[in-house]
Amino acid sequence: MRRKAVVDRRKCAYCGACVAVCNINANELIETYLEINDNCNGCGICVKVCPVGALSLVEG
Ligand code: SF4
Ligand code: SF4
Structure with a gap:
């Protein structure tokens, strides 16, 4: 399964x-x-460095 970063704007x-x-x-x-x-x-x-926890990884 492919993973991709997504941002919570x-x-x-x-x-x-x-x-x-x-x-x-x-x-x-x-x-x-x-x-x-x-x-x-x-x-x-990038998920690790975001100071406000705006990034996460999702499948697909
Ligand atoms: S640093 Fe973030 S945006 Fe760049 S490849 Fe890795 S998960 Fe994707
Ligand atoms: S707040 Fe997080 S997602 Fe937004 S630009 Fe900075 S490191 Fe990237």
Whole structure:
């Protein structure tokens, strides 16, 4: 089963920490909107660094 990061936009503070740690550029801040694209391999690094717990991994 494939895993992918998802963001809870009500929690995200747009700090950019998750963008800085993703080594395949699967996420980016577009104005005040965090976008996670299909390149995401579900490694979970960004989930660990998010200071407000806005990221989680989902199946599929
Ligand atoms: S789970 Fe990994 S690949 Fe996906 S956006 Fe986060 S750091 Fe990037
Ligand atoms: S690390 Fe968390 S708060 Fe910061 S931009 Fe990413 S999802 Fe938003």
